[in-house]
Amino acid sequence: MKQSKVLLGAIIALLPLVFVSCSGATQATGGWSGPIVEDGIIYAGTRDGRVVAVNVSSRELEWEWPDSTGLRSVIYSTPIVHDDLVYVGTYGGQVYAVTLNRGAERWVYPRTGAIGAIVGRPVVVNETIYVTSSDGRVYALDVAYGDLKWRSEPLADKLWTSPAVKDDTLFVSTLDGHIYGLSLETGELLGWSFEAGAGFASTPVVYEDRIYVGSFDRYLYAIEIGSNESRWRFPEENAAGNWFWASPIVNGSTVYAGCLDGRLYAIGAETGEEIWEFDAEDSIVASPVLMDNLLVVADESGTVYVFDVSTEFGDEAVPLKTVSIGASVRAPFYARDGLVYIRGEDDSIYVVDIDKGEMVEGWPVSLAVEE
Amino acid sequence: MEVWNLIVGNPVLNVLIALSHILGGSFGLAIIALTIIVRLITWPLTKRQLNSTKALQEMQPKIQELQKKYGKNQQKLQQEMMKLYKEAGVNPLGCLWPMLVQFPIWIALYQAIMRALATTPGNLLDLAERLYSWGIVNQAIPLSSQFLGLDLGQTASANGSLGLLLAIIVGGTMWVQQKMTQAPSLDPRQQSTSRMMMLMMPVMFGLLTFGFAAGLGLYWAVSNIIGIIAQYFVTGGWGYLRLRSQSQPTPVKGK
Numbered sequence: 001m002k003q004s005k006v007l008l009g010a011i012i013a014l015l016p017l018v019f020v021s022c023s024g025a026t027q028a029t030g031g032w033s034g035p036i037v038e039d040g041i042i043y044a045g046t047r048d049g050r051v052v053a054v055n056v057s058s059r060e061l062e063w064e065w066p067d068s069t070g071l072r073s074v075i076y077s078t079p080i081v082h083d084d085l086v087y088v089g090t091y092g093g094q095v096y097a098v099t100l101n102r103g104a105e106r107w108v109y110p111r112t113g114a115i116g117a118i119v120g121r122p123v124v125v126n127e128t129i130y131v132t133s134s135d136g137r138v139y140a141l142d143v144a145y146g147d148l149k150w151r152s153e154p155l156a157d158k159l160w161t162s163p164a165v166k167d168d169t170l171f172v173s174t175l176d177g178h179i180y181g182l183s184l185e186t187g188e189l190l191g192w193s194f195e196a197g198a199g200f201a202s203t204p205v206v207y208e209d210r211i212y213v214g215s216f217d218r219y220l221y222a223i224e225i226g227s228n229e230s231r232w233r234f235p236e237e238n239a240a241g242n243w244f245w246a247s248p249i250v251n252g253s254t255v256y257a258g259c260l261d262g263r264l265y266a267i268g269a270e271t272g273e274e275i276w277e278f279d280a281e282d283s284i285v286a287s288p289v290l291m292d293n294l295l296v297v298a299d300e301s302g303t304v305y306v307f308d309v310s311t312e313f314g315d316e317a318v319p320l321k322t323v324s325i326g327a328s329v330r331a332p333f334y335a336r337d338g339l340v341y342i343r344g345e346d347d348s349i350y351v352v353d354i355d356k357g358e359m360v361e362g363w364p365v366s367l368a369v370e371e
Numbered sequence: 372m373e374v375w376n377l378i379v380g381n382p383v384l385n386v387l388i389a390l391s392h393i394l395g396g397s398f399g400l401a402i403i404a405l406t407i408i409v410r411l412i413t414w415p416l417t418k419r420q421l422n423s424t425k426a427l428q429e430m431q432p433k434i435q436e437l438q439k440k441y442g443k444n445q446q447k448l449q450q451e452m453m454k455l456y457k458e459a460g461v462n463p464l465g466c467l468w469p470m471l472v473q474f475p476i477w478i479a480l481y482q483a484i485m486r487a488l489a490t491t492p493g494n495l496l497d498l499a500e501r502l503y504s505w506g507i508v509n510q511a512i513p514l515s516s517q518f519l520g521l522d523l524g525q526t527a528s529a530n531g532s533l534g535l536l537l538a539i540i541v542g543g544t545m546w547v548q549q550k551m552t553q554a555p556s557l558d559p560r561q562q563s564t565s566r567m568m569m570l571m572m573p574v575m576f577g578l579l580t581f582g583f584a585a586g587l588g589l590y591w592a593v594s595n596i597i598g599i600i601a602q603y604f605v606t607g608g609w610g611y612l613r614l615r616s617q618s619q620p621t622p623v624k625g626k
Contacts, residue, residue, distance in 0.1 A: 030493065076492055091491075119492050157515065160492055175513045198510040216512045218504070239506070243499050260499050285496060330496070 031074035034332035038081045045075030063103030078121040089118030107146035120162035132159035150187035161203040173200035207250040214244020232272025247287040258284030276317035291335040298329040321357035325350045384483040392511035399518025406593040421605040426461045484586035488524035523586035542577030544595035550612045
């Protein structure tokens with residue numbers, strides 16, 4: 001009898017440990033909606049499901065939508081601005097159009113219920129907004145009213161990357177390792193698709209007649225549109241140290257790709273050969289951004305690196321400037337007029353002056369609701 | 372926590388994902404395969420436990436004799452029973468260790484299931500930091516959480532009637548396993564406690580299955596079934612499960 005009691009006691013004593021240990025694994029990391037700047041206002045989505053408009057000059061909150069309590073749904077998708085509306089997709093599976101000046105809801109799609117979770121940033125082309133969803137479909141909506149123009153057939157279990165557009169074709173990369181081309185007008189699948197050995201983590205980048213995309217198999221692929229074979233994959237032999245999560249960026253004859261192994265690679269766009277690599281302090285999650293001849297890269301440790309990629313300096317793996325913002329960076333960032341706008345994982349907006357190589361005075365501004 | 376992940380968490384996670392890739396992308400089959408591997412690794416402990424169980428079954432007539440003889444003097448009864456166990460070389464706590472050893476495995480497995488299925492983009496990104504550079508592991512991502520109509524990443528309760536069925540299977544198989552090993556007592560006071568014990572564990576694990584990811588419930592169910600099969604062959608039959616139904620113990624006189 002005593003033995004049974006000991007056993008029972010031990011089990012009951014260990015159960016809380018099981019609960020505590022298990023609960024740690026279920027914590028979801030918050031959303032990483034990046035900022036966008038239009039007419040001196042920063043627009044960004046927050047983890048509690050708000051879209052906020054912050055004045056760059058005054059650093060004051062112009063408006064927040066829907067209100068301080070938010071939609072109670074994480075926002076991963078970076079908002080986009082078109083005409084007088086800002087559009088955002090939520091992880092709850094709804095697309096909202098909100099007025100730029102007052103932050104009032106113009107429309108929501110679907111009108112009731114939800115589609116699959118939205119992670120990728122939507123794109124707007126010819127008065128149509130294209131949205132990828134975790135139900136595996138692409139949705140084309142009218143920008144003014146949010147009416148459905150078409151929705152594609154399910155392309156995969158989930159679509160978590162943004163669509164890319166070239167001419168009359170929309171390209172999407174899927175988590176199960178396919179690149180599909182769809183008609184921009186009808187959403188019908190075109191005859192061509194590309195299949196890799198592993199899922200695609202990054203949004204495809206279309207440059208001229210080629211697609212550059214990073215994969216879970218730790219390679220970056222260059223794919224000729226229309227071909228079933230990759231033109232090259234990087235690295236040529238041994239895979240990189242981790243996934244290529246960030247989308248690459250193309251500057252003339254060079255592709256720049258940040259990797260979760262903490263390296264920034266400069267690769268010949270034609271050959272796939274490495275030109276240089278740079279060791280960052282941490283994983284590179286956010287996609288690099290080009291601002292004239294300056295390449296801006298931020299890593300998870302919160303360090304921002306600026307490289308001069310002009311012809312004169314393009315083959316040098318030495319950053320022109322290095323700025324630490326002190327907050328982890330995962331969200332896509334925005335660069336314009338010598339300033340880089342970054343949303344840190346602490347839900348604050350940071351503004352870095354590239355010329356001065358330092359944070360602009362008065363920033364960061366927290367997006368969190370004050371208690 | 373980092374040490375835990377390095378030694379237990381990440382190896383279990385990577386093996387689970389690799390198994391999933393080997394087994395045609397089926398995460399459910401990967402969990403079943405991992406359960407079998409875990410049971411093989413812990414087999415020496417299980418074997419010891421089963422041998423103890425068998426020895427206890429064989430000693431049952433002597434124990435019942437002692438219960439009759441010292442039924443009124445609990446202290447003396449315990450002393451005599453301990454003496455009997457010692458003489459037979461049986462450790463009555465032998466059954467404790469296989470269960471205790473499995474606790475860290477449950478924790479690691481639960482974490483592995485949640486991490487491997489990476490239901491949010493944040494989880495997927497975090498997963499990248501835990502994966503080995505094995506091509507087989509990276510090519511398996513993302514995993515499908517569907518198995519026999521169950522979503523293994525969701526709680527059994529979120530899986531509806533199939534989740535309920537899983538919880539019943541977990542509780543039921545645990546009850547059978549316990550029933551096979553637990554000797555019926557002659558003492559009416561102990562009988563009621565034994566009955567409560569016999570129900571408590573299956574009910575508790577049934578409820579846990581309901582609240583945790585279905586993948587963990589699948590592990591428990593398969594682990595229990597393997598346990599029943601091993602017990603059947605090592606102890607040579609259904610043990611007290613059959614015995615119980617054949618003859619009810621007679622209460623001790625004067626009680």
